[in-house]
Amino acid sequence: MRCLTVHGHFYQPPRENPWTEKVEVEEGAAPYHDWNERITAECYAPIVRSLRKISFNFGPTLLGWLEEHHPEPYAGILDADRASRAERGGHGNALAQAYNHVIMPLAIWRDKVTQVRWGIADFRHRFGREPEGMWLPETAADRETLAVLAEAGIKFTILAPWQARRVRPLGNGDWDDVDGGRIDPTLAYRCTPAPGRSLALFFYDAPIARAIAFEGAAADVETLKERLLSGFSVARDRPQLVNIATDGESYGHHTRGGDRALAEALEAIERESEVTLTNYGVFLEAHLPTHEVEIVERTSWSCAHGVERWRADCGCRVGHPDWHRRWRGPLREAMDWLRDQLDPFYELRAKKLLRDPWEARDGYIHLLLDRSDEARRAFLARHQRDSPKAARQREMWRLLEMERQRLLMYTSCGWFFDDISGLEAVQVMKYAARAMELAKSLGFHGLEEEFVRRLAAVSSNLPEFGTGAEVYRRLVLPAAGR
Numbered sequence: 001m002r003c004l005t006v007h008g009h010f011y012q013p014p015r016e017n018p019w020t021e022k023v024e025v026e027e028g029a030a031p032y033h034d035w036n037e038r039i040t041a042e043c044y045a046p047i048v049r050s051l052r053k054i055s056f057n058f059g060p061t062l063l064g065w066l067e068e069h070h071p072e073p074y075a076g077i078l079d080a081d082r083a084s085r086a087e088r089g090g091h092g093n094a095l096a097q098a099y100n101h102v103i104m105p106l107a108i109w110r111d112k113v114t115q116v117r118w119g120i121a122d123f124r125h126r127f128g129r130e131p132e133g134m135w136l137p138e139t140a141a142d143r144e145t146l147a148v149l150a151e152a153g154i155k156f157t158i159l160a161p162w163q164a165r166r167v168r169p170l171g172n173g174d175w176d177d178v179d180g181g182r183i184d185p186t187l188a189y190r191c192t193p194a195p196g197r198s199l200a201l202f203f204y205d206a207p208i209a210r211a212i213a214f215e216g217a218a219a220d221v222e223t224l225k226e227r228l229l230s231g232f233s234v235a236r237d238r239p240q241l242v243n244i245a246t247d248g249e250s251y252g253h254h255t256r257g258g259d260r261a262l263a264e265a266l267e268a269i270e271r272e273s274e275v276t277l278t279n280y281g282v283f284l285e286a287h288l289p290t291h292e293v294e295i296v297e298r299t300s301w302s303c304a305h306g307v308e309r310w311r312a313d314c315g316c317r318v319g320h321p322d323w324h325r326r327w328r329g330p331l332r333e334a335m336d337w338l339r340d341q342l343d344p345f346y347e348l349r350a351k352k353l354l355r356d357p358w359e360a361r362d363g364y365i366h367l368l369l370d371r372s373d374e375a376r377r378a379f380l381a382r383h384q385r386d387s388p389k390a391a392r393q394r395e396m397w398r399l400l401e402m403e404r405q406r407l408l409m410y411t412s413c414g415w416f417f418d419d420i421s422g423l424e425a426v427q428v429m430k431y432a433a434r435a436m437e438l439a440k441s442l443g444f445h446g447l448e449e450e451f452v453r454r455l456a457a458v459s460s461n462l463p464e465f466g467t468g469a470e471v472y473r474r475l476v477l478p479a480a481g482r
Contacts, residue, residue: 001239002232002275003283006266007158007204008248009135010044011059011101012036013413013424017479018405018434023065024479026423036065043252045073046259051080052087053266055279056248057095057135060122067126081127084279091281096123096131096154099365102410103310105142105298106332108339110358112148114407118365120152125369132281133157137412139245140300140307146193146201156200156280158245160301161185164203167293179296181206186231186240188284189293200284201293204245205231213246218258225265229273241283245301302416310415320418323461327420327468331429334454335409338432338447342406345444346399353396354383364400398438405435419461420468426475429455433476 015023015036023034032038044066058066058077066074077094084093098104099118107115116134123131133156134149141159149157162181167189168174183189185203192198208227211217217227231242251258269275298306308314311332313325350357360383367379388396414428436447451472458468465471 002273003239003241003278004228004269004275005055005241005243005277005279005283006053006228006262007055007057007095007243007245007280008047008251009057009097009245010047010062010248011057011097011137012039012062012065013411013427014061014100014408015065015427018408018430019480028423036062036069039249039253040066040070040073042256043249043259045070047248047251047262048073048076048080050251050259050263050266051077051093052083053093053270053277054262055093055095055243056080057097059097059101060099060119061101063122063126078127085129088279088282089285091132091279091285092127092129093279094123094127094131095133095135095280096120097135098137100408100410101137101412102407103138103140103300103307103412103415104136104145105140105307106310107410109144109148110343111407111410112145114358114362116148116152116154117362120154121365122369125366132284138300138302138307139163140298141295142297143193143295146191146199146295147197150193150197150199154199156188156202156284158202158204158243158280159295160299161203161206163295163299163301164189164201165294165296167291170290170292175294183293186233186236186242187291188241188280188287188289189291190289191293191295200289201295202241202243202280204243208242208244209246212244213250213254216255218250218255218261221261221264221268224261225268228265228269229275232275239287241278241287243280310412318417320461323418324459325418327425327458327460328415330454330458331420331425331468332415334451335428335432337454338409338436338451339406341444341447342402342435342439345439345442346403349442350396350399353385353388353392353399355385356383357399359383361400361403364404368404395442398442402435402438402442405431405438409435420455420458421460421462421465421471421475426471429472429476430479433472433480437480 026034029035029038081092081094096119098115104112134154136157139159161183164178164183166175166177183203185205188200191201208231211227217223251262300307303309303316305314309316312329347357354360409428409431411428413424452469455468455472
């Protein structure tokens with residue numbers, strides 16, 4: 001039996017100004033207002049016709065933006081999952097995603113839990129069902145992250161083949177070293193990241209994914225069809241799943257016409273071959289893992305050095321070969337310092353108002369999805385310690401919003417690109433600034449001064465900025481009206 005799954009990871013970082021909750025003009029996206037608008041036109045709207053046939057995840061913050069600004073493709077995304085459930089025995093094509101795309105191995109345990117719970121809650125709210133699988137941002141994983149997924153009831157996730165360390169038959173047998181991407185990507189594997197916790201791991205076919213994402217295979221229908229089918233082998237005398245995972249933006253944004261090529265290639269495969277288009281949930285139900293796998297700790301699909309791209313000048317870059325990325329480490333250190341100031345403050349103040357401050361933070365997602373009075377009353381009934389006066393209730397909301405901004409400041413794109421003055425790095429600093437502003441309104445002073453002092457040690461590649469402190473003053477503070 002030959003099965004094929006094409007997975008598209010559709011995501012853009014949250015772009016809203018934290019003070020206005022509106023996306024501002026992004027000049028690089030011209031002639032569109034911003035990158036969300038441009039990529040919607042080039043990819044998200046036209047790709048809807050293929051979503052009934054492929055596996056996919058959309059970032060929760062992107063879905064929120066689409067719901068408000070482009071309701072037609074948004075509705076098409078939900079309809080595609082409903083249709084796939086009807087066609088594929090209840091297994092929908094949509095996967096959940098850890099909420100705002102943080103690099104999970106670099107997050108503290110409590111943040112991992114919140115990211116997963118928020119991602120599940122958002123998925124349940126939009127798709128009307130429990131997610132079977134969850135996409136990990138940049139496929140970045142460690143055992144603790146996988147244990148959090150398993151604890152939350154997630155059945156599977158997708159990793160790159162070089163994230164596997166060794167495999168063996170279930171139950172017994174010797175381990176086989178598959179380091180360096182040598183794992184067979186046509187099977188599902190069981191992983192047990194913690195005692196009593198397990199989930200399935202799929203490893204995508206890297207050569208085919210690379211051809212689509214970086215070698216132009218998505219530009220031509222025949223080329224794409226041939227590449228998708230090239231992962232099957234007559235030497236395998238068992239069911240095999242060829243699965244390919246790439247950024248969904250490969251189909252139409254990164255490769256013009258990729259959305260059309262994908263749709264026509266899949267139609268041709270269904271019509272001309274004996275290959276069955278399916279999704280991970282269907283395959284996993286029919287073909288349970290026969291082997292277990294251990295992963296390489298702190299690895300991802302887009303950094304050859306593990307997860308260093310999001311905390312060090314590891315050599316990974318987008319462009320500008322002569323630029324340094326030494327700013328990545330100090331920026332993360334500044335964010336970690338701020339987190340370590342805000343979290344104890346939140347816990348100390350919130351425990352007087354909330355039964356469990358961290359359970360309340362996990363539950364805050366429901367108010368972000370539903371701002372009705374009924375939802376607010378339900379939240380208060382579940383989490384509020386008593387019935388405080390209005391001023392104390394305002395304090396509670398500010399504390400929770402401070403923590404939301406604190407979570408958003410770790411959005412991975414802030415470290416992915418080439419300079420601290422870039423759009424994405426500035427965006428995560430805006431979230432940090434908003435979190436500090438909320439803390440200050442609650443009586444916690446002095447955070448911003450120390451934060452900016454730490455940024456002063458960071459050098460930009462652009463002489464007009466000089467340091468991260470100047471970037472903060474010139475690009476972050478104006479967004480706050482200062």
